[in-house]
Amino acid sequence: MDAFIGFLTVLLWIAAVIVAAAGVAWVFKTAAIALAPAGVAKVLRTAPLTASFGIIVIIIYVAVAILAPFIAPFGEREVVGGQYLPWTATHLLGTDNLGRDMLSRLIYGARNTVGIAFITTGLAFALGSVFGLLAATVGGWLDQLLSRIVDILMAIPSLIFALLLLTIVGTSVVNMILVIALIDSTRVYRLARAVAMNIVVMDYVEAARLRGEGLWRLIVREILPNASAPLIAEFGLRFCFVFLMISALSFLGLGIQPPTADWGSMVRDNATLITFGDITPLLPAGAIALLTVGVNFVVDWMLHRASGLKE
């Protein structure tokens, strides 16, 4: 009977969270439409509630990441009390395994984890799209060479490959960024090449070539603008994958190293609390999940818009 009531409470909580999220999304959407300039408001009006929820989640995360030193009540690495203190007025979310303030580390974690994931995705994107567009534009042996290399790199599961490379080069934040960027750039390369392949054969590109435009100008000025919509949606999707991979590596103790505040390693460090029925270690994991869900919602909407599909 107890278990049944427990199950019902969980369901009730889930329902309450969904209703609250929908409410927040609706309020945000209405406010944004009223405040934004006409052009932006028109686009926003078409956004489903899930997408506006995603947008507000992303805005909150970015704001927290930028303003971290001003919001956080304590320092990132400051030991402020005993270990595993419960939730009190001074330490809203208690303290962690070394007596550092949990809330402050959660806030700084937004800056570190999201920031590093963003840099990695950006690097993977620069690498993958440059080579992908180059392969499609130049074609011939360069295309063959790059595509075969990418095929080989993609034949190994990405987490396993990342673990292998990290063993060889050693675990550090810089190495992790480079390794994940390399592995993920193969996926970006595939997409960029496929998209550009369809554009390269168009007449206007032929005209630009005949006009004598150089390779770089051809890629940046002619092909990239037409390839940008699917690439931007892919950026969101890639960000989720990179973010989850970095969290997984940090959770395994092979990613972002202490004492830097990071959500993945925070879960690992405080996991023992869960067996005592304390949900604090779930919060950083939940923060990761919330951001991925938010980004996925927005990407879903953008893909829907880009494909021109209507309900």
Place this chain on the structure above:
Amino acid sequence: MNSIWLMIAQRLGLGLVTLFVISLLIFGAVELLPGDLAEEMLGQSATPETVAAFRRELGLDLPAYERYLNWLGGVVQGDFGNSLANGRPITDLIAGRLGNTLFLALYAAAIAVPLALILGILAALYRNSWFDRAINVFTLSSISFPEFFVAYILIFYLAQTGWFPSIAKITPDATLGEKLYRTFLPALTLTLVVTAHMMRMTRAAIINLLASPYIEMARLKGMSPGRIIVKHALPNALAPIINVVALNLAYLITGVVVVEVVFVYPGLGQLMVDSVSKRDITVVQAASLIFACAYVLLNLTADVLSTLSNPRLVHKR
């Protein structure tokens, strides 16, 4: 009949080539080190004599291709060499763990595949209903969750109440029932992570087919919706479904690493993570090769099975 066996032989050959290239990559990646393994392992303070001795012991004084051939020859016979950290033969380290990991992955697959197929078919049957939407939101969010989040939520709700153990310790002499009980939570975590994608693809594959004329014909004959889907749509949706099942089972391989660490399960994934932090390169190489093999084999099986499920490809005119 002949052409189909030829095709399968071709695919198998291609798979072998892929495995060969992967083994080259896994072996060759170590060669990218600025120094070599001996200098890296012994550190700055090592005298030239100890480095030279260590090199000889590892066979690093031989040229790279010879070492590769030796390594590959050993691997084919089931000998992965010795661990750098403790000198024990890697085959001994791996033997029991590989079985454990396979057991966990199969356990998760045995729950996930039927569950995903049934849910996918039901969602296609009652599409755009509340049932469909609820499943959709549930699966979308479980795709976005990190594995350890799902695992800890399960520990919080199911291990707290004392129903299931939160640490999946298994002894070699445990009975099957005991093993199933002890590994239930890790298997359930993997199931939740994998089911979502499989179910969505099943639903999409079936709904795609529902627009085709022969389905409309069946509907006009007055067939029940359930019978239309199971008898008419499902056989044609098999190829994409087999593909996505195999892809997700391949995904299980990577998922298993994190889940094994959460539940302290003595599997190959945990061995690999431990070896990465110890920089035990030979063990990591062996584990990567096994994981990559499983990945390639699963993809190959999917390829062959989805071809076999299409009569037009089997009986070529």
